[in-house]
Amino acid sequence: xxxxxxxxxxxxxxxxxxxxxxxxxxxxxxxxxxxxxxxxxxxxxxxxxxxxxxxxxxxxxxxxxxxxxxxxxxxxxxxxxxxxxxxxxx
Numbered sequence: 064x065x066x067x068x069x070x071x072x073x074x075x076x077x078x079x080x081x082x083x084x085x086x087x088x089x090x091x092x093x094x095x096x097x098x099x100x101x102x103x104x105x106x107x108x109x110x111x112x113x114x115x116x117x118x119x120x121x122x123x124x125x126x127x128x129x130x131x132x133x134x135x136x137x138x139x140x141x142x143x144x145x146x147x148x149x150x151x152x153x
Contacts, residue, residue, distance in 0.1 A: 069148035076141040080134055083109050087130045 086109045089095050089102065097106055116129035116136075 066148050069144045073141055073144045073148065076137050076144070079109075079112075080137050080141075083113070083130060083134055083137070086113075 082105060086105055089105075095102065097103060113129055113133055116132045117127070120129050120132060122129075
């Protein structure tokens with residue numbers, strides 16, 4: 064794997080993590096209209112990845128920890144790519 068590919072994957076993981084974070088923040092507002100095309104697209108992009116974690120970690124009452132685990136998993140993978148790409152990526 065070249066350094067360019069690793070850098071591109073790191074950038075993608077950073078962007079996807081930001082999308083997940085936005086999705087998580089929006090769930091705190093119960094009046095959000097998820098039928099809005101932009102929000103619906105955000106939901107379609109992030110939910111498949113979140114559903115992986117939701118399938119084996121059920122919500123604990125009103126608290127869903129699957130987004131935290133999803134972000135942690137992304138950060139672990141990102142760390143692997145950074146260690147491969149070298150300290151210049153930090």
